[in-house]
Amino acid sequence: MKQAALSQRLDLRGKRIAVICARFYPELAEMLLEGARTALHECNASRQDVDVFDVPGCFELPLAAARVISSTRFDAVVALGAIIRGQTPHFEYIAAECARGLMSVQLETRCPIGFGVLTTESYEQAEERADPRRGNKGYAAAMAAASLLQIPA
Numbered sequence: 001m002k003q004a005a006l007s008q009r010l011d012l013r014g015k016r017i018a019v020i021c022a023r024f025y026p027e028l029a030e031m032l033l034e035g036a037r038t039a040l041h042e043c044n045a046s047r048q049d050v051d052v053f054d055v056p057g058c059f060e061l062p063l064a065a066a067r068v069i070s071s072t073r074f075d076a077v078v079a080l081g082a083i084i085r086g087q088t089p090h091f092e093y094i095a096a097e098c099a100r101g102l103m104s105v106q107l108e109t110r111c112p113i114g115f116g117v118l119t120t121e122s123y124e125q126a127e128e129r130a131d132p133r134r135g136n137k138g139y140a141a142a143m144a145a146a147s148l149l150q151i152p153a
Helices: 003-009 026-042 058-070 090-109 123-130 137-149
Strands: 017-022 050-055 076-084 113-120
Touching: 017 026, 017 058, 017 137, 026 050, 026 076, 026 113, 026 123, 026 137, 050 058, 058 076, 058 090, 058 113, 076 090, 076 123, 076 137, 090 113, 113 123, 113 137, 123 137
Parallel strands: 017 050, 017 076, 076 113
Antiparallel strands: none
């Protein structure tokens, strides 16, 4: 099913969404955030029901998600960021722990988390995946969170 068709079936009216954005690559973060906002708007989320929180990098996303969820103000979280491979094993550690951390928070709290963290070999690959004109993964992550809200707890 195409993402646009999915958004027509999802209704986020009255739902509070936290978008947590890792800002290590600010241009990529902005593109991912634009995509997430577009998806949430298409699902009828009101602007005042969407709060954006910035963190320095992807390693901080799991704790930030746990904190916003523990506030009990949010129905779902969208986690956004990019991890680009370098010449050290740092990429593997950060990517694995970010994904594992977000999954742990999601399973422990039962609060949906849309995973919009890019893990790419190059900046160009990340840019392609973040660009709203070329398949924005921020949009897809927001749609994933919205979809999970439709499943009864």
